[in-house]
Structure formats: structure tokens, C-alpha cells
Amino acid sequence: MHTNSLYQEVxxxxxxxxRNYGKLDHANHHAMGHNPLCGDRLDITLQLENDQITDIxxxxxxxxxxxxxxxxxxxAVKGKSRIDAETLIHEFRELATGKLDINxxxxxGRLTIFSGVRDLPTRVKCAILPWHTLHxxxxxxxxxxxxxxxxxxxxxxxxx
Amino acid sequence: xxxxxxSLKPEISSGFDLEKIRADFPILKLKIDGKxxxxxxxxxxxxxxxxxxxxxxRYQTTQHANINRAVHYLSEVATMEYHNARCKLQQxxxxxxxxxxxxxSGTTDSxxxxxxxxxxxxxxxxxxxILTTLxxxxxxxxxxxxxxxxxAKIRVVPINDKGELEVDEYEKxxxxxxxxxxxxxxxxxxxxxxxxxxxIDFAHQHGVPVLIDGAQAAPHMNIDVQALDCDFYAFSAxxxxxxxxVGILFGKAALLESMQPFKGGGDxxxxxxxxxxxxxxxxxxxxxxxxxxxxxxxxxAAIDYLTTIGIARIAAYESSLLNYxxxxxxxxxxxxxxxxxxxxxxxxxxTIDGIHPHDIGTILNQDGIAVRTGHHCAQxxxxxxxxxxxxxxxxxxxxxxxxxxALAAGIKNVQKVFL
Numbered sequence: 001m002h003t004n005s006l007y008q009e010v011x012x013x014x015x016x017x018x019r020n021y022g023k024l025d026h027a028n029h030h031a032m033g034h035n036p037l038c039g040d041r042l043d044i045t046l047q048l049e050n051d052q053i054t055d056i057x058x059x060x061x062x063x064x065x066x067x068x069x070x071x072x073x074x075x076a077v078k079g080k081s082r083i084d085a086e087t088l089i090h091e092f093r094e095l096a097t098g099k100l101d102i103n104x105x106x107x108x109g110r111l112t113i114f115s116g117v118r119d120l121p122t123r124v125k126c127a128i129l130p131w132h133t134l135h136x137x138x139x140x141x142x143x144x145x146x147x148x149x150x151x152x153x154x155x156x157x158x159x160x
Numbered sequence: 161x162x163x164x165x166x167s168l169k170p171e172i173s174s175g176f177d178l179e180k181i182r183a184d185f186p187i188l189k190l191k192i193d194g195k196x197x198x199x200x201x202x203x204x205x206x207x208x209x210x211x212x213x214x215x216x217x218r219y220q221t222t223q224h225a226n227i228n229r230a231v232h233y234l235s236e237v238a239t240m241e242y243h244n245a246r247c248k249l250q251q252x253x254x255x256x257x258x259x260x261x262x263x264x265s266g267t268t269d270s271x272x273x274x275x276x277x278x279x280x281x282x283x284x285x286x287x288x289x290i291l292t293t294l295x296x297x298x299x300x301x302x303x304x305x306x307x308x309x310x311x312a313k314i315r316v317v318p319i320n321d322k323g324e325l326e327v328d329e330y331e332k333x334x335x336x337x338x339x340x341x342x343x344x345x346x347x348x349x350x351x352x353x354x355x356x357x358x359x360i361d362f363a364h365q366h367g368v369p370v371l372i373d374g375a376q377a378a379p380h381m382n383i384d385v386q387a388l389d390c391d392f393y394a395f396s397a398x399x400x401x402x403x404x405x406v407g408i409l410f411g412k413a414a415l416l417e418s419m420q421p422f423k424g425g426g427d428x429x430x431x432x433x434x435x436x437x438x439x440x441x442x443x444x445x446x447x448x449x450x451x452x453x454x455x456x457x458x459x460x461a462a463i464d465y466l467t468t469i470g471i472a473r474i475a476a477y478e479s480s481l482l483n484y485x486x487x488x489x490x491x492x493x494x495x496x497x498x499x500x501x502x503x504x505x506x507x508x509x510x511t512i513d514g515i516h517p518h519d520i521g522t523i524l525n526q527d528g529i530a531v532r533t534g535h536h537c538a539q540x541x542x543x544x545x546x547x548x549x550x551x552x553x554x555x556x557x558x559x560x561x562x563x564x565x566a567l568a569a570g571i572k573n574v575q576k577v578f579l
Contacts, residue, residue, distance in 0.1 A: 007523065007577050015578075038518055038534055039548040061548055063516035064578070123522060 006065070006116035006123075010072075015064035020074035022057045033060075033133030033144045035125050040066050042129055044137045051082045058133075063126050065117065070130035072111055082138055089131045096127045176473045182558050184209040184465075195528030198563045198570075203348050203376060203507055203554030204532050205398045208462070212401060215461035219454050226450055228427055242453050245460030246443070249408050252463045253393060254384040260416065262409045262443040263456050267375040268298040270394030270409035271342070273446060274371050275302040277419035278392075279340065285311040287339040290363075292317040292325055293544055294347040294354070297537040299373045303342055313337075319544060323350040323499035330359060334366050341370040345377035349538040349552070350499025351482075351507030353377070360390050369415065375399055375407075379556070380478060380505045382471050385410050397455065402462035406455035409446070416442045423448040474557040481555045481564065482506040488568040494575060498545050506555035509536070512571065515578050517549040523577055524551075527570045 027045035034041055042060035046053055056078050058070045073092070077085040084107070091108050094100035098118035102108075117127045129144075136144035182188050187207045190197040199207060219241065225234035227242050243258075250258045264270045279302075283289065289303050291314055307314050315338075317330040341363045346353050360370045369391035374383060378395040385393050392415070396407035411419075421428055421439055425448035430438040439445045466474065485508055489495050494513040512520055521533035532552045535542045542548060553567055 007519075012578065039539075039542075063518040065519065065522075120522060123518065126518060 006114075006120070008113055010110065010113055011064065011068040014068035014071040018058075018067055018071040020057045020071065020078065022059055024055055024057045027055075027057075029137045029140060031133050031137035031141060031144050033129045033136070035066075035129050036145060037122075037125065038063070040126065040129060042066065042070060042133050044070075044130070044133045046134075046137055048082065048138070053077050053080055053082065053085060056134075058130065062129070065114075065123055065126040066129050069114060069127045073130045073134060076109070076111060077134065085134065085138060089135050092131050093128055096124050176469055176477065176557075178558075178560060181469065182560070184211065185558055186210060186213070188558065192528040192530075193526065195526075198527070198529040198566045200553040200555060200559065200563065200567060201530045201532050202379075202556035202559075203351075203399070203552065205404070206379060206401050206556050207558070208401055208403070209465055211465050212403070212458050212461045216403065216454055216458045219457050223457075224454065227453055228444075238453055241457050241460075242451070245456045248460040248463045252383070252467065253378075253410055254386050255410050256386060257413055259442050260410055260413050262411065262416070262446045263451050264394075264407050264409050264446075265405055265452065266396040266398070266407035267373060267394045270392075270407055271299055271371065271373065272302050273409055273422040274392050274394075274411070275306050276422040277446065278369070278415065279303070279306045280309070281418075281420050283310050283312050283339050286337055287312045288315050288333075288335070288337045289313070290315045290317065290330070290333050290338060290341045290343075290368075292330070292343060292354070293319045293540050294323070294325065294344050294350070294352060294538070295342065295540070296344060296348050296373060296375070297539070298375075299342045299344060299371075300540070303340075312339075316540075319352075319541075322501050323347065323352045323541075323545075324501045324503075325352070325354050325359075327355060327359065331362055334362070334368070338363075338366060338368050341368055342373070343370060344373045346374075346380065346505050346507075347499070347538070347541065348376045348507070349536040349541045349550070350501065350509055351376075351504040351554075352499060352501040353381075353503040353505060355503075356390070357388055360388060364389065376505065376507075379466075379474075380471075381475050391415055397459035397462060400459075400462050401465060402459040403452075403455040406452045406459050408459075411442075413442060416446070421445050421448070425449045427451075469557065477557050478506040478555055481559060481561070482508070484561055485553065485555065485564045485567070488564055489571070492568060492571055492575075495571060498547065498550050507552060508554075509550040509552045511547055511550055512574060515574060517551045519578070520551045520571075520574050523574045524567075524570045527566065527573065529567055529570045531567075 024045040027047055029048050030045040032043055040062040044058045046056040056074045058074055091106050095115055096117050102112055114127050117123050133144045185207050223237045225238045227239040246261050247258050249261045315333045318326045345356055363370045371392040372390045374393050374395040379400045391412055393410040398404040428440050428445050428448040430440050496511050498509040517533035524531055534549045
């Protein structure tokens with residue numbers, strides 16, 4: 001286990017100065033993410049126009065891993081199409097759970113610095129929560145929890 | 161089985177020699193990522209000494225069979241050893257009779273037994289149950305389930321800024337509808353030792369029975385259920401250097417006899433026909449099915465181990481560790497101790513300015529230091545102090561001052577990472 005490699009400067013910087021932090025006033029999609037094991041909460045608001053994420057913001061109370069993951073995620077998906085965002089969500093989940101071979105082509109770029117969480121099973125959920133919540137927001141599922149079915153598309157939906 | 165001669169003679173003998181005690185615990189020799197293990201999560205579960213491990217091995221290799229059943233040799237030995245374990249627990253808490261000690265799967269199971277056996281029979285619509293802000297979820301949720309089922313009401317004793325119960329407010333909650341009190345002896349989240357004797361006496365003046373959740377108290381202080389006069393007292397083996405999967409419920413015999421069984425099955429019956437079942441006497445009425453025989457016998461060995469060292473000596477030593485650790489952590493800028501009660505066990509819940517407890521836990525782990533981070537199954541306590549979670553260092557008698565130093569150094573390292 002190389003914890004130091006997880007708490008790298010990039011992650012610490014995003015924790016200190018999270019990008020896209022706050023709440024969009026005119027969001028047409030939103031979701032609340034919750035990790036009941038540690039009490040972390042995350043609120044994602046986004047503007048989806050013609051299947052493109054034109055703006056996105058997050059806010060909430062969480063650990064550094066979760067906050068940095070959310071910050072880097074919002075920066076990565078802003079301006080992307082819904083399909084491209086879903087691809088990133090899928091790849092990030094695979095990365096965090098140790099199923100992604102980063103030697104094969106992928107779209108995660110600098111997000112691979114989160115690969116260290118795969119060695120810390122209790123922290124995997126911290127890194128994944130923002131992505132889980134983004135998936136829920138894109139699919140109009142208002143509540144996402146790390147403790148429900150991983151395919152949150154099965155959760156009850158209501159469009160915001 | 162009662163014909164078996166009960167030996168309560170402890171199986172080990174040693175004085176309070178810290179290095180000797182540490183040598184009893186094989187797990188303390190572990191290295192985590194090359195660093196010596198500093199195990200400060202004893203409030204979650206304590207470690208097991210070789211003496212208890214050996215007892216489990218001896219049972220499994222030479223004594224195991226099902227109990228209270230067959231006439232063969234092994235069944236008689238196992239039945240007798242299981243009964244011996246019950247007697248050790250009886251003596252440990254100074255219960256009047258061994259049949260007042262029921263083996264359960266742990267504290268949570270014990271509380272659920274009282275909820276089902278006593279609560280569902282005697283609590284009615286409009287009745288009130290008093291709990292405290294300090295309760296572990298295991299002494300909240302069962303009573304909420306009961307209150308929802310019966311349309312009863314839960315009243316909550318507040319705590320002050322130090323994490324102490326406001327006993328005056330507790331006394332004001334009593335009225336003619338008050339029917340039950342559930343009270344944690346020692347807070348798992350903060351370490352606060354509650355003045356339970358005074359609170360039990362007050363409840364009894366109103367004719368109200370009291371259940372004590374002793375999960376965090378039994379490992380750290382002498383428990384005398386007759387002196388306390390509590391109606392129920394519950395705790396788990398795995399916090400007393402014993403195995404997981406077993407605990408006890410003490411209940412006053414008359415109360416236990418008045419209660420309905422919790423679980424139905426074998427061993428808890430006197431006779432069964434499809435028309436009618438007659439229940440067995442206590443404690444068997446509450447021990448349906450094959451109990452955790454090995455774990456209960458291991459529990460008895462753990463009690464022997466602890467009583468040989470001496471609970472009073474353990475308490476005195478842990479108190480000095482607490483004072484030292486409190487001083488060390490108070491000297492680190494940015495560290496805030498949550499829970500500063502005058503009477504505490506060796507538990508320190510703390511926050512570090514600007515750093516989430518989970519990050520603290522992960523980085524401390526890198527130094528081989530095991531602490532608990534989170535809400536400690538006591539979310540009302542977290543809400544009271546307006547924090548989502550804390551980090552918690554909880555000490556046992558086998559911890560040493562240099563481990564406190566390691567914790568302090570680890571916390572400074574966490575702060576450095578986040579500087």
C-alpha cells in the first residue's frame with residue numbers, strides 16, 4: 001500500500017481549491033450523493049443542452065479524496081457530451097476498483113492519479129461517490145448512495 | 161449438567177508487567193507496511209491473548225460437541241464447560257444467580273432480546289421510553305422499532321458541551337407514562353462514564369426498569385449488577401479480549417421469567433406439541449438453537465485473563481494512559497478533543513482543523529496506527545457537536561506510552577501532508 005502516492009500534490013491542491021464548487025442556479029439536472037458509511041454528502045448540479053454538459057458544479061461535505069475527485073471530475077466532463085461523460089464514469093469506476101488496465105487506451109488522463117485507492121477498499125467509495133452522483137444526475141436519479149445497487153440507473157428517478 | 165464441579169480458578173497468573181502482558185498478544189507483533197502495529201481501536205474490538213486462543217484450541221481439539229443433548233462424554237464435557245463460562249460471567253458481574261446470565265450473540269442481540277421479550281410484552285401505546293443522546297445506534301434503533309410498532313414515544317436525555325449527560329433533565333423527563341429507560345454506561349464515541357447508579361435509583365423511584373448498555377464499560381471497570389441494582393446489563397466478549405459472536409445479557413430473574421421468549425427453537429422449550437409449546441426455564445428460554453459454545457468458553461477464558469490482571473489495575477493504568485494522551489493531543493495546535501467529561505474511560509475522539517477524519521485515518525494507517533474514523537454508530541452525538549465524524553483513539557491496558565507518542569507524531573504528519 002502506497003498511501004503517499006494517493007495524497008499527491010494534485011489531489012491536495014484540488015482539495016484546497018476545488019474547481020466548479022457551488023451550485024448552479026439554472027441547472028436542469030441534479031443529484032445528491034451520499035455515503036452512509038462516512039456521512040459524506042455531495043450535491044451535483046448541471047446544465048445539459050443537446051446532450052452536452054455545458055456547465056456543472058458540486059458542493060458538499062467530504063474527505064479530501066472525494067472532494068478532489070469531484071473537482072477533477074467536473075473539470076473533466078464540462079463541455080463533454082453525455083455519452084463521453086458516461087464513458088469516463090465507467091472508466092473511473094473500473095480504475096478505482098482495480099479493474100482497468102491503464103496500459104490499454106482510456107480517456108482518464110490525469111484522473112489516473114486516483115488509481116491508488118484500489119489498494120484501500122474503504123476509500124474506494126470516497127473516490128467513486130462524485131462519479132456515482134454524476135451518473136445519477138445525468139440519468140435524472142435524484143438520490144445516489146454508495147450503498148445501493150452500483151447500477152444506480154435502477155434507483156427511483158424524478159427529473160429536476 | 162449442574163452436577164459438574166464448577167471451577168472458577170483463573171487459568172493464568174501474572175502481575176501487571178506491561179511487556180509481559182504485551183507478549184501475551186501475538187497480534188501486537190504485527191508490522192503494517194513495515195511499521196509496528198499501533199492498535200488504538202480497542203473500543204471497536206480488543207485483541208485476544210494467547211491464553212484465550214489456546215483455550216479455543218483446547219476446546220475444539222478435545223472438548224467439542226453439542227450441549228444439553230446427548231449422554232456421551234464430549235457432550236457432557238462441552239455442556240459443563242459452557243456452564244462454567246456462564247458461572248465465570250456471573251461472578252464477573254456479581255449476579256445473584258447463574259441463570260440470570262444469558263448468552264447472546266453480543267450487546268446488540270442482548271438489547272434486541274429485551275426489546276422483544278420485555279418491550280413488546282409490556283410497552284403500550286402512549287408509553288414513553290427514555291434514552292440518551294450518548295446511546296450507540298444499537299440502543300436507539302430497537303426502541304424506535306418498538307415505538308413505531310406500539311405507538312410509544314422516545315424521550316432523549318441531552319448532554320452538555322463536555323459530553324456529559326444532563327442528569328437534571330433526565331429526572332424531569334419522568335412522568336406516569338414513563339415505562340422504560342435505556343442507558344449507555346460508557347459512551348463509545350466520547351468515553352464519558354455516566355452516573356448510572358444515581359439514574360437507576362431515580363428510575364426505580366418511579367417503578368421504571370433500566371437497561372444498561374455496558375459494552376464500553378465492562379472492559380474497563382468493575383461491574384456489580386447487585387450494587388447497581390440495574391434490571392438488565394449487556395456487553396460483548398470481543399471488547400474484553402474474547403471472541404466475536406458472543407455476549408451476555410444479565411437480567412433480574414423475576415423480570416426474565418416474566419418476559420416472552422425472543423427466538424423460538426430447540427433448547428428453549430420444555431415440551432412441544434403442535435397444539436402447545438411449554439417454554440424452558442431461564443436462561444434456556446432465551447437461548448434457542450445451538451449457542452456459540454466455543455466463543456462462550458473463550459469468553460470465560462478472557463474473563464479469567466482479565467481478572468487475573470485485575471480490572472481495578474487495568475482501570476488505573478488506562479486512566480494514566482488517558483491523561484498522558486490527552487496532554488499530548490492538547491499540545492498539538494489544530495487538534496480538538498471532542499468529549500471532555502470529568503469521568504472518562506481511555507477514549508479520545510478528536511478532530512483536526514480542515515482535515516476530514518477519513519483522510520486522517522488513512523494517513524495514520526500509513527504509520528501503522530489503527531484508529532477508528534467515522535460517526536462511531538452514534539450519529540446523535542456527532543450532531544450534538546456539529547461534526548460529521550471524528551477520529552477516535554481508544555486505548556487498552558496493553559497499549560503503552562510510546563504508542564501515544566506515535567499517535568501524536570502521526571497526527572503531526574497528517575497536518576504536514578495537508579499544509
